[in-house]
Amino acid sequence: MLGPLQRLGRWGLGVFERLGRGHLFLLRILLSLGVAVTRPRLVIKELYSVGVLSLLIIAVSGLFVGMVLGYQGYITLVKFGAEEALGSVVALSLVRELGPVVTALLFAGRAGSALTAEIGLMKTTEQLSGMEMMAVDPVKRVIVPRFVAAFISLPLLAAIFSAVAVMGGYFIGVGLLGVDAGSYWSQMQANVDFYKDVMNGIIKSLVFGFVVAWIAVFEGHDTVPTSEGMSRSTTRTVVHSALAVLALDFILTGLMFGDI
Amino acid sequence: MTPHRGRLRLAGFVRRETPPSARAGIAHRPVQRFPPIDTQPHNDTLVEIRDLHFSRGGRPIFKGLSLKIPRGSITAIMGPSGTGKTTLLKLIGGQLKPERGQILVDGVDVHRQGLADLYRLRRRMGMLFQSGALLTDLSVFENVAFPLREHCKLPERLLRTLVLMKLESVGLRGARDLMPSELSGGMARRVALARAIALDPMMIMYDEPFTGLDPITMGVIVSLIKRLNDALGLTSILVSHDVQEASSIADYLYLISDGQVVDAGTPDELETIASEWSHQFLKGLPDGPVPFHYPAPDYLTDLTEGR
Numbered sequence: 001m002l003g004p005l006q007r008l009g010r011w012g013l014g015v016f017e018r019l020g021r022g023h024l025f026l027l028r029i030l031l032s033l034g035v036a037v038t039r040p041r042l043v044i045k046e047l048y049s050v051g052v053l054s055l056l057i058i059a060v061s062g063l064f065v066g067m068v069l070g071y072q073g074y075i076t077l078v079k080f081g082a083e084e085a086l087g088s089v090v091a092l093s094l095v096r097e098l099g100p101v102v103t104a105l106l107f108a109g110r111a112g113s114a115l116t117a118e119i120g121l122m123k124t125t126e127q128l129s130g131m132e133m134m135a136v137d138p139v140k141r142v143i144v145p146r147f148v149a150a151f152i153s154l155p156l157l158a159a160i161f162s163a164v165a166v167m168g169g170y171f172i173g174v175g176l177l178g179v180d181a182g183s184y185w186s187q188m189q190a191n192v193d194f195y196k197d198v199m200n201g202i203i204k205s206l207v208f209g210f211v212v213a214w215i216a217v218f219e220g221h222d223t224v225p226t227s228e229g230m231s232r233s234t235t236r237t238v239v240h241s242a243l244a245v246l247a248l249d250f251i252l253t254g255l256m257f258g259d260i
Numbered sequence: 261m262t263p264h265r266g267r268l269r270l271a272g273f274v275r276r277e278t279p280p281s282a283r284a285g286i287a288h289r290p291v292q293r294f295p296p297i298d299t300q301p302h303n304d305t306l307v308e309i310r311d312l313h314f315s316r317g318g319r320p321i322f323k324g325l326s327l328k329i330p331r332g333s334i335t336a337i338m339g340p341s342g343t344g345k346t347t348l349l350k351l352i353g354g355q356l357k358p359e360r361g362q363i364l365v366d367g368v369d370v371h372r373q374g375l376a377d378l379y380r381l382r383r384r385m386g387m388l389f390q391s392g393a394l395l396t397d398l399s400v401f402e403n404v405a406f407p408l409r410e411h412c413k414l415p416e417r418l419l420r421t422l423v424l425m426k427l428e429s430v431g432l433r434g435a436r437d438l439m440p441s442e443l444s445g446g447m448a449r450r451v452a453l454a455r456a457i458a459l460d461p462m463m464i465m466y467d468e469p470f471t472g473l474d475p476i477t478m479g480v481i482v483s484l485i486k487r488l489n490d491a492l493g494l495t496s497i498l499v500s501h502d503v504q505e506a507s508s509i510a511d512y513l514y515l516i517s518d519g520q521v522v523d524a525g526t527p528d529e530l531e532t533i534a535s536e537w538s539h540q541f542l543k544g545l546p547d548g549p550v551p552f553h554y555p556a557p558d559y560l561t562d563l564t565e566g567r
Contacts, residue, residue, distance in 0.1 A: 130393030
């Protein structure tokens with residue numbers, strides 16, 4: 001009778017314990033952020049592996065998402081004779097929602113899981129312990145540069161994703177389906193507001209970048225140093241990041257566009 | 261210790277020519293002892309553990325462990341697998357916190373230090389991990405240079421000289437450009453040893469340094485531990501369950517089991533005065549106070565009750 005309740009209680013305690021550990025870890029990261037300024041080379045090196053190496057998947061995905069948006073948008077708009085509005089539909093969908101959200105999901109899968117695996121493997125092979133014993137703080141030397149690089153990379157990748165996707169929509173809408181090129185760009189220019197749409201999209205991607213980076217480095221650092229533990233940590237990074245991004249997107253959208 | 265003093269010592273160390281036979285550990289030449297340069301107030305004990313209590317997952321690992329590590333000696337801490345030997349090194353290094361008790365290193369209570377002070381203390385400690393714990397994305401040279409780059413702002417030429425001297429002392433100057441994935445287990449441990457002495461520490465902790473090595477490599481590691489300890493005036497703490505190798509170089513042995521020190525003494529003393537348990541451990545006897553069988557119900561009952 002009490003067995004399931006006990007298990008539920010233990011599970012609940014475990015969840016709160018991990019949340020506590022995660023927040024304390026974040027506090028340590030934030031207190032050590034100065035190293036990103038004093039040793040920018042560490043961050044630049046990570047920017048390459050976290051950001052630059054994610055460019056291909058982001059650009060290709062952006063192109064296809066833009067092409068699908070252009071196609072689907074045209075099919076719907078043409079029924080109302082409003083296909084000239086395709087540019088604004090594509091751009092608004094991208095800068096407000098799809099750009100930050102899809103980039104964050106792809107980033108969690110490509111770079112977040114890689115960060116977790118790398119840090120987790122360093123823990124498993126005692127490299128982090130070895131650094132501690134050499135009086136080198138692994139949070140400053142390993143975690144903070146990766147955290148900062150991920151935080152910087154995501155908004156930039158989201159911007160690239162949106163730009164490539166707008167071009168994808170253009171190829172389909174203008175190049176293939178015959179929408180007027182002037183209408184495509186002018187509608188976009190007229191209906192996309194820099195502060196309300198673009199800035200809000202940037203804020204979203206900054207928040208997503210922070211959360212995905214935090215989850216990825218924490219899962220790596222907190223991994224159980226076994227092969228099974230590593231596998232669980234990388235899975236958790238992708239799943240928790242995706243859920244956090246989608247939930248935060250809902251909340252942020254409500255806060256940003258709730259007054260309309 | 262200032263880097264200047266460390267370099268002087270190391271220069272003295274590498275000047276001596278060591279024949280290949282000794283390097284391979286085939287014959288142990290008597291090693292010339294260099295007088296340790298020590299301006300600290302003299303104290304014979306470098307590490308003191310007092311009434312240490314530590315448990316993990318509800319299982320007690322140490323139940324009031326107390327021991328002293330004399331300065332300038334090689335002290336081996338031995339015991340069966342699972343007795344917490346590696347845990348003890350992590351406690352000494354401040355990576356784990358005891359529930360009760362004190363660990364003093366050079367008179368400093370390790371677990372009463374703030375993070376900055378603890379890291380300052382760790383600069384004077386070296387540790388050789390069982391796996392080597394080399395940074396896999398750095399070459400052998402960069403691995404040894406790592407602590408120097410992190411803590412000292414040295415000109416590149418001087419840093420190169422220092423790294424090559426450390427690598428020469430473990431016989432791997434020629435392997436400087438290899439990556440850790442290209443090294444054998446023994447070579448990785450020697451590189452890790454060169455890295456451990458990079459900052460000229462006052463002590464080195466060795467975590468199972470002989471495990472999984474072929475006889476020649478084991479001889480090399482045994483010889484290196486002894487030679488480095490003597491030539492650099494170090495204090496070495498050796499955690500191992502390899503009785504022969506540890507006894508051959510240790511000045512003093514502690515045998516631990518069930519969270520406490522069971523016996524202690526020089527290797528010769530333990531030969532004669534060791535308890536029954538220690539006798540079984542040192543001789544590698546399959547049965548004795550540590551039974552061959554894991555505790556289980558009566559054999560016959562166990563076999564028949566399934567019918």
